[in-house]
Amino acid sequence: MEERRNLEEIILNGTEDELAQLRVWLFKESVRLENQESALCERYARLEEEELAFKDRMDAAERKLENATKKLNNDKALFDQRLKILNNGFDQLNADKKKLESEFIRLEREKAYQREDEYDALDLLFRGVNSALTLKKRYKDLMKMFHPDNISGDSYMVQLINEEYSVLCRQYDISMKA
Helix, strand or coil, rough: CHHHHHHHHHHCCCHHHHHHHHHHHHHHHHHHHHHHHHHHHHHHHHHHHHHHHHHHHHHHHHHHHHHHHHHHHHHHHHHHHHHHHHHHHHHHHHHHHHHHHHHHHHHHHHHHHHHHHHHHHHHHCCCCCCCHHHHHHHHHHHHHHHHCCCCCCCCCHHHHHHHHHHHHHHHHHHHCCC
């Protein structure tokens, strides 16, 4: 405030030198303020440019984040879908495994029944054999009937007959030697 009074006093009552000095000071102050104003304007323009650049970078980052989020959501949905398919596959495999196990058990039981039937059939085929001679004769007759070269031949049956024949031969050899 006091400086303003001094300036008013110089303007009203001042000498030529004081007025000239005041004009120079006012000119310098005006130049300084204009320079400061232009510097502020430049700084303001730079800040606006930086703000626009920052907004552009933020927009780009937001778009990138949005795209990454969409991709992540798509990948998650795909992963969930694949996981569901795998889980369904594993469930189906477990169900198939249980079916196969039960089928295997059923087949094993059937095989056991068939083996019993085969052994009963073999007993029937060799029934009445009481000597080594009748054993050989029965074996030859059975081979003629079941030989695989015959029309009604059965190689599996021949294999069973051979096994039974060898067992019975050992029995008759043991009983003859004793």
